[in-house]
Amino acid sequence: MVWNDDNIEQLKRLWAEGLTTGEIGKELGVSKNAVVGKAHRLGLKSRPSPIKRGAKEAKPEPKIRSLVDLSAHTCRWPIGDPRDPGFHFCGKPTLPGKPYCAEHAAIAYVSSNRSKDEDAA
DNA sequence: CCCTGATTCGC
DNA sequence: GCGAATCAGG
Numbered sequence: 001m002v003w004n005d006d007n008i009e010q011l012k013r014l015w016a017e018g019l020t021t022g023e024i025g026k027e028l029g030v031s032k033n034a035v036v037g038k039a040h041r042l043g044l045k046s047r048p049s050p051i052k053r054g055a056k057e058a059k060p061e062p063k064i065r066s067l068v069d070l071s072a073h074t075c076r077w078p079i080g081d082p083r084d085p086g087f088h089f090c091g092k093p094t095l096p097g098k099p100y101c102a103e104h105a106a107i108a109y110v111s112s113n114r115s116k117d118e119d120a121a
Numbered sequence: 122c123c124c125t126g127a128t129t130c131g132c
Numbered sequence: 133g134c135g136a137a138t139c140a141g142g
Contacts, residue, residue, distance in 0.1 A: 001134070021126060034135050036126055041133070049126035053139060 001030050003038060011035065015044050077104035 003011075007028060014024040021032035021039070028035065075090035076099040092101040100108050 003133080020124085022124080031135070032126085033137080037128090037135055038133090040127065047126070049141080052141085053128055 001034055008038075008042065011038060012042070012044065015039055015047075018047070020047075075099070075101035075104055077101065077108070 001007075010028060011024060014027055015035075019027070021035040025032040025035045073094050075092045075094050077090035078087065079090060080087040090101055090104055092103070094101050095105050098105050
């Protein structure tokens with residue numbers, strides 16, 4: 001397909017008239033792909049085609065929890081060493097009345113009541 | 122499944 | 133630069 005000024009003019013005219021790519025293609029004797037391709041290359045206005053290609057996935061970036069993010073319901077379990085960069089707190093919802101979430105409360109309070117164990121032993 | 126247009130890809 | 137192929141939505 002040779003795109004002369006005449007062809008381009010026809011293309012633009014038909015495109016502006018609102019003809020579909022298929023119609024224009026038929027008119028010019030080319031495939032709709034050629035029409036839409038040329039039209040796009042010419043920078044013609046986009047007709048009703050809300051196609052969104054290149055759907056980029058929104059990636060949830062891991063947010064570091066710092067001290068200021070802590071509230072009464074965020075687990076205060078320290079992750080890492082406080083002196084280390086990137087140190088943060090767990091931040092997951094805490095158990096009622098406890099500063100830790102279920103997961104860390106289990107660790108925090110394990111063997112807290114040693115008296116009976118020691119007494120028994 | 123048909124149509125539409127947009128973008129990608131090989132020539 | 134070209135258009136088919138592919139993608140994507142109605």
